[in-house]
Amino acid sequence: MTSPIRQCYDAVRETIGQERAERLGRIDSRDVRRFTVAVRGEEPRPEDPVHPLFLTSILHWGTGPGGSGLRPDGLGPDDTHGLPVDEVRVMGAGQEIVVHRRPEPGTVVTIHTSVTDADYRHGRTGELLIVRVRRRFGDDSGADLVTCHETFLAR
Amino acid sequence: MTTNITPDPAAIVPGTVLPEWRVRPTNLQLFRFSAVTWNAHRIHYDQEYARVEGYPNVLVQSHLHGAFLAEALVAWLGQDLLFRELSWRNKHYAVPGDELTVSGTVVAVEREAGEHVFEIDLAEHNQGGTLCAPGRAVVVTGGARR
Numbered sequence: 001m002t003s004p005i006r007q008c009y010d011a012v013r014e015t016i017g018q019e020r021a022e023r024l025g026r027i028d029s030r031d032v033r034r035f036t037v038a039v040r041g042e043e044p045r046p047e048d049p050v051h052p053l054f055l056t057s058i059l060h061w062g063t064g065p066g067g068s069g070l071r072p073d074g075l076g077p078d079d080t081h082g083l084p085v086d087e088v089r090v091m092g093a094g095q096e097i098v099v100h101r102r103p104e105p106g107t108v109v110t111i112h113t114s115v116t117d118a119d120y121r122h123g124r125t126g127e128l129l130i131v132r133v134r135r136r137f138g139d140d141s142g143a144d145l146v147t148c149h150e151t152f153l154a155r
Numbered sequence: 156m157t158t159n160i161t162p163d164p165a166a167i168v169p170g171t172v173l174p175e176w177r178v179r180p181t182n183l184q185l186f187r188f189s190a191v192t193w194n195a196h197r198i199h200y201d202q203e204y205a206r207v208e209g210y211p212n213v214l215v216q217s218h219l220h221g222a223f224l225a226e227a228l229v230a231w232l233g234q235d236l237l238f239r240e241l242s243w244r245n246k247h248y249a250v251p252g253d254e255l256t257v258s259g260t261v262v263a264v265e266r267e268a269g270e271h272v273f274e275i276d277l278a279e280h281n282q283g284g285t286l287c288a289p290g291r292a293v294v295v296t297g298g299a300r301r
Contacts, residue, residue, distance in 0.1 A: 031191060034187070035191050035192075037187065038184060038187035038188040038191050039188065039219065039222040039223075039226060045234065049234070051222065051225065052241055053221055053222050053225060057192045057216075057218035057222070058191075058192045058193060059192055059193050059195075060194075061193075073197055073204075074195040074196045074197035074198075074201075074204075075195065079194075079195075091198075091245075092216075092218065092245060093217065093244060093245050094217065094221070094242065094243050094244035094245050094288070095221060095241075095242060096240070096241075096242035097238075097241050097242065098239070098240050099239055099240070099241075151244070
């Protein structure tokens with residue numbers, strides 16, 4: 001019988017190279033300031049720029065589902081960037097971001113998401129799935145803002 | 156959180172060591188970070204769930220570790236710093252009350268049109284010396300930037 005992790009790996013492999021495009025919405029200056037307060041613990045100056053990780057840290061730009069629509073771990077179905085990982089535990093393992101142009105409040109953001117790689121390992125500590133996702137954030141003119149390669153681990 | 160005196164960028168050379176930057180994350184900080192990123196994962200606010208998962212407390216978010224690396228650079232080089240690249244890996248968890256120390260070393264420098272471009276290796280350790288998040292950044296200061 002195939003394990004949930006192995007099934008997940010097989011499903012993720014099927015999605016490699018498929019790109020999803022989505023319009024996320026406008027960057028709200030209040031959210032930008034709140035992000036800085038959350039990170040820094042103090043009020044930002046009016047002239048402070050958008051934090052370099054603002055775009056790539058937000059899991060969900062919409063409302064998401066109500067409580068009954070969340071997984072047991074609290075994540076929503078769209079919080080894992082479309083990865084078919086409903087039956088496994090998922091955790092973030094880091095990012096590599098390239099800033100092409102610093103986003104500004106008021107910018108309308110679009111995103112293109114694709115799985116670039118998946119690896120399955122079965123070692124002493126059990127099964128492990130490693131997934132790499134590329135997210136390309138742009139503005140509504142098509143100009144790139146930030147490219148992010150993020151690694152997820154699933155057990 | 157610690158703050159530093161901004162250095163003269165022209166004096167920064169490969170091998171320059173950043174002043175250590177320290178932060179002690181709190182439950183309030185984790186709550187606010189989860190809220191602003193709309194991250195409902197229970198591992199960051201539900202202590203009982205975190206313990207069932209084998210951790211001593213709720214966990215500092217993956218992205219907050221990365222943000223701490225960025226903050227160490229901002230504290231050193233100033234708010235007008237421009238990030239070209241930033242990366243990190245989550246190697247070990249952290250919980251509220253841990254004292255996290257970010258250290259770094261400049262590994263390459265370029266001077267172009269009045270700008271100073273620094274490539275910096277970074278590392279975040281906890282109070283026990285365990286490496287939580289190694290990272291790397293390419294940042295620009297000075298000149299007319301984007």
